[in-house]
Amino acid sequence: MNRPPENPLPADDGQQALFGWDDAPAPGGAGGGFRDSAQARRLLDIRSVYAEREALDSPRGRQIMARLPDAEVTEVAGHWRIPSLHGNEGNVARWTRIKTETLVLGVKRHLVTRPNGRSADWIAPGVSNGCAMACAYCYVPRRKGYANPITLFTNIEAILAHVRRHARAQGPKSEPNQCDPHAWVYDIGENGDCSVDALLCDNTADYIAAFRQLPTAKASFATKFVNPDLLDLDPRGRTRIRFSLMPPPDARRLDIRTSPVAERIAAAADFLDAGYEVHFNLSPVVLRPGWQRDWAELLAHLDDVLPTRVKRQAAAEIIMLTHNQQLHEVNLGWHPRAEELLWQPEAQETKRSENGALNVRYRVQVKQRALARLTDLLTTHAPWLRIRYAF
Numbered sequence: 001m002n003r004p005p006e007n008p009l010p011a012d013d014g015q016q017a018l019f020g021w022d023d024a025p026a027p028g029g030a031g032g033g034f035r036d037s038a039q040a041r042r043l044l045d046i047r048s049v050y051a052e053r054e055a056l057d058s059p060r061g062r063q064i065m066a067r068l069p070d071a072e073v074t075e076v077a078g079h080w081r082i083p084s085l086h087g088n089e090g091n092v093a094r095w096t097r098i099k100t101e102t103l104v105l106g107v108k109r110h111l112v113t114r115p116n117g118r119s120a121d122w123i124a125p126g127v128s129n130g131c132a133m134a135c136a137y138c139y140v141p142r143r144k145g146y147a148n149p150i151t152l153f154t155n156i157e158a159i160l161a162h163v164r165r166h167a168r169a170q171g172p173k174s175e176p177n178q179c180d181p182h183a184w185v186y187d188i189g190e191n192g193d194c195s196v197d198a199l200l201c202d203n204t205a206d207y208i209a210a211f212r213q214l215p216t217a218k219a220s221f222a223t224k225f226v227n228p229d230l231l232d233l234d235p236r237g238r239t240r241i242r243f244s245l246m247p248p249p250d251a252r253r254l255d256i257r258t259s260p261v262a263e264r265i266a267a268a269a270d271f272l273d274a275g276y277e278v279h280f281n282l283s284p285v286v287l288r289p290g291w292q293r294d295w296a297e298l299l300a301h302l303d304d305v306l307p308t309r310v311k312r313q314a315a316a317e318i319i320m321l322t323h324n325q326q327l328h329e330v331n332l333g334w335h336p337r338a339e340e341l342l343w344q345p346e347a348q349e350t351k352r353s354e355n356g357a358l359n360v361r362y363r364v365q366v367k368q369r370a371l372a373r374l375t376d377l378l379t380t381h382a383p384w385l386r387i388r389y390a391f
């Protein structure tokens with residue numbers, strides 16, 4: 001398991017900048033937008049597709065494959081736990097390369113909207129599972145095994161029909177809550193990053209368009225990727241984009257392949273002006289020497305650079321790091337320096353989840369002290385940033 005990675009990451013600089021605003025093409029410009037740019041291909045250069053036959057034959061599957069004429073296609077019985085992909089221990093050493101070059105297409109069979117009540121009122125069925133970025137703490141690979149490329153679900157019409165029915169059945173929201181004062185909030189990106197999915201297909205665009213027509217509901221997704229193509233999707237206030245933030249020194253070590261934190265912050269006003277509600281996820285909060293100083297700097301930076309119109313509507317979630325023993329083992333195979341930050345047994349406790357996995361989180365008192373300190377820092381440096389919830 002703990003063999004050396006094929007492409008070891010630089011000692012303390014895992015985050016690779018994908019693009020700068022200067023050389024990103026204008027959305028919808030020549031070549032079809034950012035998703036056709038060289039910068040986008042550095043994140044996703046699909047050469048191999050594992051696909052269910054039904055997904056390949058669907059309209060969305062055909063659209064996706066039309067953009068990938070040279071990809072080698074392997075037909076699979078199901079998109080979940082493909083033995084040669086997720087079950088191949090040797091793939092750990094190729095963790096990020098597989099994310100770049102491999103795509104899975106499947107049909108989402110069980111369409112369920114689950115209650116949440118923290119970040120969102122509801123967790124809607126996602127249109128993807130897996131991610132081309134490679135945050136070392138990401139919970140999505142916990143049950144995946146030895147690889148976690150994007151799986152795109154192609155039955156988008158059925159997914160949207162399910163969510164429309166669910167939202168209409170709720171009727172108007174009668175009481176404000178921490179999720180939103182007026183709208184029922186649906187998280188649409190629980191197991192992936194919608195901004196990155198939009199480099200491959202229109203699932204994100206279709207979700208955003210669907211919520212435009214639902215006056216009592218609002219879509220919400222967290223992202224670590226600035227995709228300028230999303231600025232053209234006209235959400236009309238019915239989609240909340242949550243840019244995830246952490247101090248740049250943590251992000252450089254942990255947020256592999258994401259847009260740099262400063263770019264996420266710099267994009268906030270553009271997204272607001274394009275019709276999104278823009279919130280922030282302060283997450284995950286990783287405790288290590290100097291964390292308070294670096295969070296203070298980040299919050300002061302937010303205060304310095306964000307225009308008033310962004311601050312006026314902003315809110316934030318705070319999420320303390322949780323980790324997982326199996327993911328710890330996998331990470332040691334491709335990015336052991338991340339584990340120096342994430343795996344802190346003296347400050348953490350373990351809890352066995354319902355599916356038997358051993359999850360790891362900060363001890364209760366450690367977490368409570370840290371949350372109190374972070375709240376103080378917010379009061380000092382960014383008092384305009386309302387906390388929707390801290391977890």
Ligand code: SF4
Nearest residue numbers: 131133134135138192
């Ligand atoms: S952006 Fe989100 S889904 Fe993608 S690797 Fe990071 S935490 Fe996971």
